[in-house]
Amino acid sequence: MARQELTDLAVRVRAGERAALARAITLVESRRAEHRADAAALIQEVLPATGKALRVGITGVPGVGKSTLIDALGTMLIEQGERVAVLAIDPSSTRTGGAILGDKTRMANLSARREAFIRPSPSAGSLGGVAARTREAMLLAEAAGFTVIIVETVGVGQSELAVADMVDTYLALMLPGAGDELQGIKKGLLERADIIAVNKADGDAVSAARIAAAELISAVKILATDAPPEVLTVSARTGEKLAALWASIVGHRDRLASSGALDVRRREQNVVWMRDMIADGLQAYLAQYAGDALAATTDAVRSGNLAPSVGAQEILARLPR
Amino acid sequence: MARQELTDLAVRVRAGERAALARAITLVESRRAEHRADAAALIQEVLPATGKALRVGITGVPGVGKSTLIDALGTMLIEQGERVAVLAIDPSSTRTGGAILGDKTRMANLSARREAFIRPSPSAGSLGGVAARTREAMLLAEAAGFTVIIVETVGVGQSELAVADMVDTYLALMLPGAGDELQGIKKGLLERADIIAVNKADGDAVSAARIAAAELISAVKILATDAPPEVLTVSARTGEKLAALWASIVGHRDRLASSGALDVRRREQNVVWMRDMIADGLQAYLAQYAGDALAATTDAVRSGNLAPSVGAQEILARLPR
Numbered sequence: 067m068a069r070q071e072l073t074d075l076a077v078r079v080r081a082g083e084r085a086a087l088a089r090a091i092t093l094v095e096s097r098r099a100e101h102r103a104d105a106a107a108l109i110q111e112v113l114p115a116t117g118k119a120l121r122v123g124i125t126g127v128p129g130v131g132k133s134t135l136i137d138a139l140g141t142m143l144i145e146q147g148e149r150v151a152v153l154a155i156d157p158s159s160t161r162t163g164g165a166i167l168g169d170k171t172r173m174a175n176l177s178a179r180r181e182a183f184i185r186p187s188p189s190a191g192s193l194g195g196v197a198a199r200t201r202e203a204m205l206l207a208e209a210a211g212f213t214v215i216i217v218e219t220v221g222v223g224q225s226e227l228a229v230a231d232m233v234d235t236y237l238a239l240m241l242p243g244a245g246d247e248l249q250g251i252k253k254g255l256l257e258r259a260d261i262i263a264v265n266k267a268d269g270d271a272v273s274a275a276r277i278a279a280a281e282l283i284s285a286v287k288i289l290a291t292d293a294p295p296e297v298l299t300v301s302a303r304t305g306e307k308l309a310a311l312w313a314s315i316v317g318h319r320d321r322l323a324s325s326g327a328l329d330v331r332r333r334e335q336n337v338v339w340m341r342d343m344i345a346d347g348l349q350a351y352l353a354q355y356a357g358d359a360l361a362a363t364t365d366a367v368r369s370g371n372l373a374p375s376v377g378a379q380e381i382l383a384r385l386p387r
Numbered sequence: 388m389a390r391q392e393l394t395d396l397a398v399r400v401r402a403g404e405r406a407a408l409a410r411a412i413t414l415v416e417s418r419r420a421e422h423r424a425d426a427a428a429l430i431q432e433v434l435p436a437t438g439k440a441l442r443v444g445i446t447g448v449p450g451v452g453k454s455t456l457i458d459a460l461g462t463m464l465i466e467q468g469e470r471v472a473v474l475a476i477d478p479s480s481t482r483t484g485g486a487i488l489g490d491k492t493r494m495a496n497l498s499a500r501r502e503a504f505i506r507p508s509p510s511a512g513s514l515g516g517v518a519a520r521t522r523e524a525m526l527l528a529e530a531a532g533f534t535v536i537i538v539e540t541v542g543v544g545q546s547e548l549a550v551a552d553m554v555d556t557y558l559a560l561m562l563p564g565a566g567d568e569l570q571g572i573k574k575g576l577l578e579r580a581d582i583i584a585v586n587k588a589d590g591d592a593v594s595a596a597r598i599a600a601a602e603l604i605s606a607v608k609i610l611a612t613d614a615p616p617e618v619l620t621v622s623a624r625t626g627e628k629l630a631a632l633w634a635s636i637v638g639h640r641d642r643l644a645s646s647g648a649l650d651v652r653r654r655e656q657n658v659v660w661m662r663d664m665i666a667d668g669l670q671a672y673l674a675q676y677a678g679d680a681l682a683a684t685t686d687a688v689r690s691g692n693l694a695p696s697v698g699a700q701e702i703l704a705r706l707p708r
Contacts, residue, residue, distance in 0.1 A: 094696075102700065105696065106694065106696040106700045109694045110696075202696060333691065336689065336691075336695045337688055340684070340688050340696075340698045343699035344673070344699045344702050347699060348673060348703075351703070351706060352665070363661070364661070367657050367658055368654050368655070370654065370657075373427065374657045374661035375427040375431075375523060375661075376428075378519075378664035379423065379664075381665050382665060382668040382672070385672055387707060
């Protein structure tokens with residue numbers, strides 16, 4: 067892309083043009099080498115206009131009601147004057163055009179609002195790569211004037227940590243039933259969550275949600291040593307306690323900001339981000355020079371016919387010197 | 388090293404010569420490129436003589452009594468006819484010659500036995516690199532006829548997982564006081580530990596240790612979904628229940644072996660090992676071509692003067708094509 071064209075795109079993104087934002091995100095999601103250089107230049111152009119949004123991460127097992135919560139929360143925030151962008155991380159995602167419709171369907175109210183911008187996960191790749199591209203999309207959305215960025219974990223495991231590494235406040239959604247919320251504990255969620263909300267606290271499930279919240283409060287007290295997450299209940303479906311949940315999120319972010327911890331967190335997140343991109347670039351580089359040999363070498367090691375150290379040497383010997 | 392010299396070294400290692408084993412481990416610990424190739428060839432030579440030892444990992448916070456336990460357990464095993472090698476993993480280690488004395492001092496009884504071999508952590512490097520070199524040392528010790536390999540985590544966090552990725556049975560040591568044993572839970576230990584032992588169950592601490600064990604049994608029931616770890620108490624100082632702990636370790640390994648799970652675990656560990664070595668090699672490769680620029684680029688990103696994506700591009704552009 068010509069320099070002037072990039073500058074024009076940056077200007078249009080900063081003017082809040084949705085089509086320009088969508089095109090800019092498509093550019094940063096591309097893995098083609100020349101697009102990567104353009105994307106880096108574009109991000110550098112918009113960088114001064116970034117950093118002002120409240121960045122919220124949301125995680126939870128499938129079925130916990132993430133989409134319903136984001137739909138309700140986002141709509142509420144727009145009615146309060148915010149502009150809301152929703153991004154997703156799922157390293158296993160192979161979603162394409164059709165799935166964008168899927169994301170819009172599962173957040174029907176929010177997607178109908180012009181103050182909202184919903185973008186599915188970049189398609190499959192290494193977690194570092196997917197995370198790096200989502201961070202770039204976040205910056206572009208900030209430059210376009212979105213005031214709240216919600217990053218949703220669609221995948222499991224490591225992608226939860228990747229989201230924690232790019233947001234100000236990290237919300238873990240839990241189910242009111244026993245067992246499910248403890249699955250979350252197993253994944254190290256309690257260590258990284260800033261706020262834990264037991265969803266579906268409505269109808270017959272109100273008391274189950276309260277019990278789950280009480281159990282989580284105990285678990286948090288036992289397990290976490292410093293800055294234990296706040297635990298509350300919410301119903302994304304009825305909207306009950308949604309305002310309280312948002313107040314908790316804003317309160318957490320404001321405490322971080324006033325203590326100076328937010329600035330430190332974001333700067334360190336930038337370093338993590340750069341390291342993710344370097345790691346992703348190294349993997350692509352390795353794949354370029356040794357990708358064809360890696361599967362066979364892995365099989366030979368797994369079957370016991372090749373020492374792992376010899377396999378590693380063989381792979382590394384393919385890199386140019 | 389000439390081919391014949393390598394073969395001679397391999398023969399002497401397999402004959403159980405301590406000096407040859409020490410020299411072989413020094414070779415695999417070297418990060419010099421020509422030594423890496425020699426090390427890979429040496430490991431391939433001894434590979435048929437490996438795999439017969441019981442590989443035990445031991446973790447726990449500083450002060451939990453790991454050294455005392457290993458000293459007592461190792462001495463007990465030698466009296467039962469075993470040969471015991473003790474290796475350590477600590478990616479932050481900068482220990483050199485003097486510290487080997489340190490390791491021998493903290494395991495005074497064991498280090499006096501000719502049936503024991505104690506080796507400190509390889510000096511600092513990436514965790515993948517330290518782990519890969521410890522795995523190689525483990526294979527060399529097996530080839531030299533050691534029948535029990537104890538790999539001790541000296542570092543914290545990720546190094547605990549690295550140890551779990553190289554042993555048959557993973558033992559987490561806990562303190563009898565409240566809080567400390569739960570620090571362990573926080574690090575995801577319950578997910579990876581095969582056996583949890585509350586140490587210092589002696590004197591006035593016996594009842595505290597029993598209470599801690601009961602709490603851990605509850606925690607294990609709540610948190611783990613399959614194959615929860617066995618929980619017991621032990622006193623490394625008095626030797627009480629040391630035989631029971633060893634029986635538990637052997638029992639765990641035997642169950643794995645008879646079900647075929649041990650073979651699967653070790654093969655998958657080999658694949659992890661190869662990936663660690665490739666990742667370590669890639670880091671060394673990156674350092675070779677971009678190491679001088681990395682610190683300045685990281686500082687520029689941390690201070691907010693450079694977009695992380697631009698920094699990553701600049702670093703990756705230094706790799707040869």
